Amino acid sequence: MHHQDLISGKVVLDVGCGTGVLSIFCAFAGATRVYAVDASDIAIQAMEIVRENELSDKVVVLHGRIEDVVIEEKVDVIVSEWMGYMLLYESMLGSVIFARDKWLKPGGLILPSHALLYMAPITNSQRYHDSVYFWRDVYVSSMMPLAKQCAFMEPSVETISGENVLTWPTVVSQVDCYTIQAQELETITATFKFTSMLQAPLHGFAFWFDVEFNRPVRQKSKKLANQSLDGNTQNASPSSKKKKTDVSIVLSTAPEDAPTHWQQTLLYLFEPIELKKDQNIEGSVTISQSQQHARFLNICLKYFTGDQWYVKESVMR
Structure with missing residues (x-):
């Protein structure tokens, strides 16, 4: 309306x-x-x-x-x-691109029009206790390695709150439904550098997304539109971005917003890392379509906390 x-x-x-x-x-x-x-x-x-x-x-x-x-x-x-978990899992964005190229008139409207995929490091001690550490309580601690494999091998779709998030998020991917091409969805790579806002165990990384409902960009305003979606959105809070684009309607799946059925997607580490306040976490994330199943996602996370590099590979299936 x-x-x-x-x-x-x-x-x-x-x-x-x-x-x-x-x-x-x-x-x-x-x-x-x-x-x-x-x-x-x-x-x-x-x-x-x-x-x-x-x-x-x-x-x-x-x-x-x-x-x-x-x-x-x-x-x-x-x-x-068209949005799936983690924005792109089982996503129908490729079908939207096909429909756009075949049937949409020049200057036509696409709703939603834009999407932003975010990630941030998180702490979630309760989840670790529920999935792994409770084995200590029943005197079968030898089950813990297997419990970690079962609980944390694949990404988990669940709801967390803003209190679980250790830093401001960074933007992993920006989608402009008016211009994006299908081949751009095959592999997405982004680098990140976070600074922890408190001392807490790092249990993993969370992903969520916003979608916007914007009108087609007029030729004379393309420069301004591109400026609003440039790299300056890195390490900014979702709420601050909403203020910058408050003329838009935004559907957010962020931890601090009302829960949705998309929830958030969590990549948990097998072993938590104790972070100090103001400690840096840097690295890269690559999200690619599975060669075996186009709607599955391969995720490769490389991160450095100041003493060594770690790699977390997972398949969202």
Whole structure:
């Protein structure tokens, strides 16, 4: 509804429509026609939901992959809830890019339009106690190495709070849905340098994301738009970035914001590292699509805490 002036009287494409709720919202906003596309059988339910809302004359549900369906016209707007855990896990962003390049009119609207993936070091003693250290209490401490492997080998999707975060976050990746190309999603690498704000054990690293709902950038304002998404966002709080772009609508999955079903993605270390206040943590993270399964993510984390380098490799499957 915030962008109703760009939706009313327009043709909309909903990529991965699910139950069709976003398509229905677009129809309520005045869209003349909405193509709701989903490859799964939920599309059959979406057809029924559209009929229940008496919108069959406006919303056309297409059961099939976005790469395979036939749409006989260009669209003015693309909407999609494409985000996965850690933004890119099982993400449908590639399908949105395909739809954009094939059907979106020049200057068309994409919602959401931008995304930022963040990471930060965290402490979480309770999680370690619940998953590993409780074995001490039942006199079978020899189980602890296996418990660590089982609990911390793969990334964990769970909810933490702002109190678990040791530093300001850094930006790992910036996504502009108007311009990003599919090959850019294959491998993402970012360097980081954090400074701990308190003395605490480092238990791992957390990832979360924001998505923004912006209008298409006009030619004369591209320079300003690029400035707002440059490297200066490194090591800035999510709330400060929201203030800089307060004309946008922002959906945040940050630990300090209201919980969402995306929660946060945690990469736990097998052995905690005791950090001192103002101690630096630096390194790099590489996130790449699995060659075996395009929607899985390979994550390689290299970090240095002042005495030695560590490497944490994991697969989000």
